[in-house]
Every structure is written in C-alpha cells, then in structure tokens.
Amino acid sequence: MREKEISADSSNKLWNFFASVRLTVIILLSLATTSVIGTIIPQNESPAAYFRQYGEFFYRLFNALDIFDMYHSWWFQFLLLLLTLNIVVCSINRLSSTWKIVFTKNPPFNLSKFKNLPDKEEFTDNRSPEQLKKIYESFFSKSFGHRRIEDTEKGFRIFAEKGRWTRLGVYFVHLSIILMIIGGLLGSIFGFEGLVNIPENEVVSSIMLRKTGEIQKLDFGIRLESFNLSFYDSGAPKEYRSTLSIIENGEAVLKQDVIVNDPLRYKGINIFQSSYGTLPPPKITLTFKNRETGKEFEKNAGLGEEFDIPDGGGRFLLKDFKGSFNFMGHNMGMTFIGTLTPVSGDAVDVFLPVQFPNFDRMRKGALSVSVADFKHRYYTGLQVTKDPGVFIVYVGFLVMIIGCFITFFMSHQRICVEVTRSQDRSKVMVAGTANKNKMGMHMKTRKISQGLIGI
Amino acid sequence: MNSSNLLSIVTFVYGLAALLYIAHWLFKRPLPGKLATWTAIIGALGNTAGIILRWVESYRLGVGHAPLSNMYESLIFFSWTIIIVYLFIERRYKNRIIGAFATPFAFLAMAYASLSPNINDRIQPLIPALKSNWLIAHVITCFLGYAGFAVAFGINFMYLLKARDAEQKSRWLDHFPDTDVLDELTYQVIMFGFLFLSIGIITGAVWANSAWGSYWSWDPKETWSLITWFIYATLLHARLMRGWHGKRIAYLSILGFMAVLFTYFGVNLLPGLHSYATN
Numbered sequence: 001m002r003e004k005e006i007s008a009d010s011s012n013k014l015w016n017f018f019a020s021v022r023l024t025v026i027i028l029l030s031l032a033t034t035s036v037i038g039t040i041i042p043q044n045e046s047p048a049a050y051f052r053q054y055g056e057f058f059y060r061l062f063n064a065l066d067i068f069d070m071y072h073s074w075w076f077q078f079l080l081l082l083l084t085l086n087i088v089v090c091s092i093n094r095l096s097s098t099w100k101i102v103f104t105k106n107p108p109f110n111l112s113k114f115k116n117l118p119d120k121e122e123f124t125d126n127r128s129p130e131q132l133k134k135i136y137e138s139f140f141s142k143s144f145g146h147r148r149i150e151d152t153e154k155g156f157r158i159f160a161e162k163g164r165w166t167r168l169g170v171y172f173v174h175l176s177i178i179l180m181i182i183g184g185l186l187g188s189i190f191g192f193e194g195l196v197n198i199p200e201n202e203v204v205s206s207i208m209l210r211k212t213g214e215i216q217k218l219d220f221g222i223r224l225e226s227f228n229l230s231f232y233d234s235g236a237p238k239e240y241r242s243t244l245s246i247i248e249n250g251e252a253v254l255k256q257d258v259i260v261n262d263p264l265r266y267k268g269i270n271i272f273q274s275s276y277g278t279l280p281p282p283k284i285t286l287t288f289k290n291r292e293t294g295k296e297f298e299k300n301a302g303l304g305e306e307f308d309i310p311d312g313g314g315r316f317l318l319k320d321f322k323g324s325f326n327f328m329g330h331n332m333g334m335t336f337i338g339t340l341t342p343v344s345g346d347a348v349d350v351f352l353p354v355q356f357p358n359f360d361r362m363r364k365g366a367l368s369v370s371v372a373d374f375k376h377r378y379y380t381g382l383q384v385t386k387d388p389g390v391f392i393v394y395v396g397f398l399v400m401i402i403g404c405f406i407t408f409f410m411s412h413q414r415i416c417v418e419v420t421r422s423q424d425r426s427k428v429m430v431a432g433t434a435n436k437n438k439m440g441m442h443m444k445t446r447k448i449s450q451g452l453i454g455i
Numbered sequence: 456m457n458s459s460n461l462l463s464i465v466t467f468v469y470g471l472a473a474l475l476y477i478a479h480w481l482f483k484r485p486l487p488g489k490l491a492t493w494t495a496i497i498g499a500l501g502n503t504a505g506i507i508l509r510w511v512e513s514y515r516l517g518v519g520h521a522p523l524s525n526m527y528e529s530l531i532f533f534s535w536t537i538i539i540v541y542l543f544i545e546r547r548y549k550n551r552i553i554g555a556f557a558t559p560f561a562f563l564a565m566a567y568a569s570l571s572p573n574i575n576d577r578i579q580p581l582i583p584a585l586k587s588n589w590l591i592a593h594v595i596t597c598f599l600g601y602a603g604f605a606v607a608f609g610i611n612f613m614y615l616l617k618a619r620d621a622e623q624k625s626r627w628l629d630h631f632p633d634t635d636v637l638d639e640l641t642y643q644v645i646m647f648g649f650l651f652l653s654i655g656i657i658t659g660a661v662w663a664n665s666a667w668g669s670y671w672s673w674d675p676k677e678t679w680s681l682i683t684w685f686i687y688a689t690l691l692h693a694r695l696m697r698g699w700h701g702k703r704i705a706y707l708s709i710l711g712f713m714a715v716l717f718t719y720f721g722v723n724l725l726p727g728l729h730s731y732a733t734n
C-alpha cells in the first residue's frame with residue numbers, strides 16, 4: 001500500500017516535471033545555445049580535415065561528443081525528444097480545462113468581474129431601456145456568437161461573447177511541432193538522399209547515398225537526353241537544364257526538363273538539378289605538326305590509348321582529360337594531357353587546351369600537338385531524394401501558421417452591457433474582457449460603446 | 456533619376472524623420488511630432504517608389520526580377536518594413552515618442568545600404584538557385600518578422616529606461632507610455648514578429664525543398680534563424696512563468712534581437728548555402 005502510494009507520488013512528480021513551462025524554457029534555451037555550435041564548426045567534413053584544423057585532442061573530444069554531426073547526435077535528438085514529451089504532457093494536462101471552457105453550453109458570466117474593470121465605458125442615452133433593448137439585441141447578434149439577456153429591476157443586462165474556440169489555437173501550434181517532428185522522423189527513417197552523375201545519352205538506375213556512400217537501386221532508369229547551360233552577358237550562369245527521360249522496361253514513359261527550382265517527381269522520388277560537368281568523347285582527333293617540314297598528321301585516339309605518331313615521330317600517350325585546367329593562374333578550360341616520347345630524347349608532358357589549339361607550339365618542340373576535332377559531352381549531376389515525411393511536415397507548417405495567427409491575433413472576448421433607467425433616460429455601462437491583448441480589448445470596448453451611442 | 460539616387464534621398468528623409476521624432480520627444484512639442492509623421496510618410500512613399508523603380512529598371516536591363524535578391528535590396532526592403540510597421544503602431548496607439556526609438560533603425564539600414572563600400576547597388580541577374588517565386592514570399596515574410604523585432608527592440612529599450620526610473624524623476628521619460636503599456640506593446644509586436652519569422656522559415660524550407668530536395672539542411676543561416684525563433688519562443692513561454700515579467704523578458708527580447716542581427720549580417724562570415732547574400 002505504502003509502496004504504491006510512493007510510486008503514484010513519484011509518477012505524479014514525473015508528470016508534473018514534464019508538464020511544466022519551466023522545463024520548456026530550459027529546453028528551448030538549450031536548443032538555441034547548442035545549435036550555435038554546429039554553425040561555428042563546419043558539419044560532416046572528412047576526419048582528416050577536422051584533424052588538421054583542431055589537433056588530436058579536440059578532434060577526439062569533438063568526435064566523442066558527435067560535434068561533427070551534432071544535429072543528428074544522440075544528445076540533440078534527446079533534447080527534441082524532451083521537447084516532444086513536454087508538449088504532449090503539457091497539452092494533455094491543460095486540454096481538459098480548456099475543453100470545458102470552449103464547449104460549454106452556458107458560459108458563465110461574472111457580473112462583479114465586469115463591474116470591477118477599471119476601464120469600462122459609461123454614457124447616458126435619451127431613449128428608454130425598453131427601446132434600447134431591441135436595438136442592442138440586434139447590434140450584438142451581428143458580431144457576437146453567444147448572447148444572454150437578463151432583465152433587471154431597473155432595466156436589462158446583456159452578456160455577449162465570441163471567439164471561445166480561439167483558446168484552442170495554442171494547441172494547434174503545439175500540435176504542429178509534433179507533426180513536424182513526426183514528419184522529420186519518417187523522412188529520416190524511410191527516405192534517402194543521394195547523388196548521381198549521368199552522361200548525355202546514358203541511362204542509370206541507381207544512385208549513391210550521400211550519408212553512407214552506399215548504392216541505392218531505383219525502380220526505374222533515368223536517361224539524360226541532353227544538357228544545356230546558358231549564361232548572362234556578364235558570364236554569370238543563367239540556367240542549367242537537363243532533359244530527362246524516365247525509363248521503365250526499356251521504354252521511355254516520361255520526358256521532362258529539370259532546372260534548378262523545378263524538379264521532376266516520379267513515383268515518390270524527386271530529381272533535382274544539382275551540378276554538371278564535361279566528359280571527353282570516346283575518340284578524339286589529334287593533329288601533329290612537324291615544326292621543320294610544316295607537315296601535319298591526324299590521328300584518332302581514345303583516352304588512355306598509346307600509339308605511334310605517324311611519320312616516325314615517336315610515341316604518344318593520351319593520358320588524361322580535365323573539365324577545367326589551371327595553367328600558371330589562367331583557366332584554360334577543357335584540357336587533355338598527354339605524354340610525348342620522341343624517338344630520341346626524354347618523354348615530355350604536353351597540355352592540349354581545347355580552346356587554344358596553338359598552345360603546344362609555345363613548348364617549341366619538334367612536334368606540336370593540338371586537338372583538332374572535339375565534341376565534348378556533358379554529364380548532369382542530379383540530386384535524387386525520397387522523403388515520405390514531407391507531406392506531414394507541410395501539414396505541420398500550415399497548422400503552425402494558422403495556429404499562431406489564431407493565438408496571436410484572436411481572443412476570447414466577453415462584453416457586458418448594463419442599462420439602468422434614470423428618470424426617463426437610460427444609463428449605459430459597457431465593459432469588456434478578453435483572455436489576451438487586454439489593451440486591444442480596451443480599445444474594442446470603447447469602439448463598441450461609441451457604436452452603441454451612434455445607433 | 457535612377458532608383459539608387461532616389462533611395463539615397465530617402466536615406467536623408469528617414470534621417471530627418473528620426474531627428475524630428477527625437478525632437479518631439481526631447482522638447483515635448485506636438486509640432487515636430489506631426490512633421491515627423493509626415494516626413495516618415497514621405498520617406499515611405501519614396502522608399503516604395505524606389506523599390507518599384509528598381510524593379511522596372513531590372514526589366515529594362517533584361518534581367519527582370521523582384522528587387523529582393525541581394526544585400527542592398529534586402530536592406531532597402533528592411534527599411535521599408537520597419538517604417539510601415541512603425542507607422543501602423545503610431546496610428547493604432549497614438550504615441551509618437553516610440554518613433555524616436557524605431558525610425559532610427561530604418562535610417563541606419565538605409566544608410567548602411569547606400570553608403571557602405573561593401574555593398575554593391577548594381578542590379579544583378581538572378582543566379583539559377585534564386586529563380587523561384589518562393590524567394591519573394593520568403594524574403595518579404597522574413598523581413599516583416601525582422602522589422603517587428605527591430606521595432607519591439609526599440610520599444611523594449613524605452614521600457615528599460617522607464618523601468619530604471621521607478622521614482623519617475625527623469626524629465627525625459629514623463630511622456631513615455633507607462634511601463635505596463637510598453638511591456639504589453641513589446642509583447643504584441645514580438646508576436647507579430649514571431650508569426651512572420653515562422654512563416655519566413657517555413658517558406659524558406661518549402662523553397663529549399665523545391666530547389667534541392669530537402670526542406671532543412673542545417674546550413675548556418677537556416678540554423679541561426681531557428682536559434683532566433685527558439686529565443687523568441689522562450690520569451691513567449693517565459694511570460695507564463697511566475698516571476699518572469701518586466702526586465703527579464705526585456706533582456707530576452709534584446710538577446711532575440713541580437714540573434715536577428717547575427718542571422719542577417721553575421722552569418723555571412725560563416726560558410727554556407729546562403730552566402731550569395733554577401734554582395
């Protein structure tokens with residue numbers, strides 16, 4: 001018996017702990033403070049980079065505390081869990097009393113409370129209470145949902161109220177937080193986020209996950225039909241456009257352009273324009289020019305291929321291709337790199353920028369090499385995501401906006417008008433209260449009282 | 456006249472309005488107050504015209520877009536929102552001394568935009584990532600939120616001055632509204648700011664989701680806006696706790712506004728997706 005009491009007592013304590021607004025303040029301030037860390041220490045970089053930056057000791061310390069991925073760390077998630085518990089318990093705690101206020105048939109009116117208000121309005125009207133009763137009744141029926149009229153010894157009294165339901169607004173705000181947390185959780189459990197590069201005219205049907213680097217298979221293929229980019233006159237990029245086809249069972253079922261801010265969505269998978277690059281074609285044409293004789297020879301070659309230069313010029317290895325190549329501080333654009341081994345003498349590396357065919361002449365070798373015919377291909381970099389939680393998060397967004405609006409700008413307003421006969425005229429008192437924004441209610445009461453004088 | 460010239464003039468108009476509001480407060484005369492209101496209204500009209508003109512100019516340059524795409528344009532819009540929010544409060548609460556503590560922010564933002572050598576007032580074409588209608592909704596709502604917090608900060612400052620002077624000795628403070636009124640007013644304006652900051656964060660998230668497929672990626676600017684939001688959420692709840700009224704709430708409000716400033720200016724010192732705002 002005693003034990004049961006103790007456990008009931010301690011579970012009660014636990015309940016009250018989670019129901020307290022003090023805990024809310026502590027959690028929210030902790031979230032605010034700790035969130036700063038991840039904006040100062042860059043997140044999710046390579047261990048080597050961190051090691052260089054912070055040294056061994058701090059690297060180990062930060063690593064142990066999950067600082068390098070702090071927003072997904074156990075302790076940050078724990079704070080979010082506490083917040084969730086706090087909201088749920090607090091809401092359950094208060095909902096029943098709010099519910100009673102909101103869904104009562106006969107809202108109570110406390111006359112003395114109105115009479116004691118410091119800022120009530122008073123005036124006299126030349127008409128009798130009987131005349132005023134009808135007029136006031138219709139006045140309040142227009143804008144106040146609930147009204148009650150009582151006859152008094154020397155006149156009458158109207159209680160009117162509206163916006164009882166707005167007391168629920170704050171529960172919507174809190175519900176929205178829960179919805180966002182649930183949606184976020186769903187997304188992180190059942191969703192993924194990955195990248196894929198697709199060269200023009202090729203099809204891929206798997207992507208690489210960003211977090212783990214694992215390969216994720218898709219239920220369909222994506223083909224890049226073409227990639228286009230355009231620039232402003234200033235040289236700043238204007239648009240990246242990938243024309244994609246969705247391939248199912250070897251057939252294109254959907255063709256659509258994807259640009260930044262306008263993704264393709266198919267079967268719950270979203271495909272976003274993310275980056276691009278250039279690839280060399282399978283074969284390119286190289287020109288070799290003999291400095292002395294002025295003779296030119298052409299040769300087709302693929303990347304990595306080594307061949308004899310025509311006319312006994314030695315051997316040539318087409319080693320590498322760079323989408324952009326930096327030569328002594330100048331960006332040369334797309335550039336091939338090769339190794340030229342003359343019949344006699346040492347091998348040299350030669351650089352063949354596609355845009356500058358005369359570049360290799362500056363080397364002043366016996367042979368100068370250039371790229372004659374070159375049609376590069378683009379590849380597009382796509383971000384591919386799946387997030388089944390987005391819908392719930394978006395509902396949360398909407399509920400939060402609506403809830404905040406109700407909570408901040410609407411209130412449960414109660415008005416009391418008392419009319420008493422004094423000789424053949426009427427003395428009128430108007431007083432109003434609201435559960436929020438007392439100052440606004442004061443102004444509203446004055447407005448209503450002026451309205452009553454006018455009719 | 457181009458928009459930059461017009462907006463430079465507006466800077467001085469706002470400066471004059473701020474001086475007139477301060478004169479109204481210090482000399483306790485109604486006339487400078489009335490002049491201040493009219494000056495502020497003229498400034499707001501010039502500011503509006505400047506924004507529209509800049510919009511038109513961008514179309515003439517063939518890169519048409521709403522003027523909300525870089526630091527210069529956002530500062531101009533920030534000034535506009537501060538003045539609009541302030542004039543609304545002045546009309547509603549019929550007190551012009553608040554102007555002495557609110558309009559200087561509009562002047563400062565405008566002056567910083569027009570005069571700072573770090574801020575480029577050229578109209579630039581939009582990079583692909585910014586080509587979205589969400590950009591407009593995002594920037595407008597964020598800055599309405601920031602403007603609310605800036606004005607709340609000004610009123611809050613008045614509160615602290617008045618609250619320090621409990622015996623009501625200071626001649627400078629006798630026309631201030633009562634501390635209760637200032638406290639309540641700060642709270643009202645913070646609620647306005649909180650609503651719009653929330654919508655700003657939400658539209659930003661929706662935009663991020665449509666541009667690169669995740670609505671939240673903890674980049675520094677996002678995170679700092681969330682930090683700001685946490686601080687103001689703390690403030691809203693702290694008021695419910697016993698003993699947390701007046702000064703403690705006022706300090707939270709100052710902390711919140713510091714976070715706003717850091718979200719706006721400081722984050723550019725940190726790495727992240729939003730770094731386009733540096734020019």
Ligand code: HEM
Nearest residue numbers: 019020021024083086087090170173177407688691692695
């Ligand atoms: C990020 C999380 C939260 C947000 C954004 C939030 C938002 C809000 C807002 C906007 C209000 C209205 C304040 C006002 O009327 O001035 C409010 C009120 C309130 N919140 Fe929260 N809240 C959060 C978490 C919590 C938690 C965890 C609790 C748990 C105790 C809580 C308890 C309350 C209470 C008791 C009220 C007052 C309700 C009333 O006026 O009857 N909130 N909240």
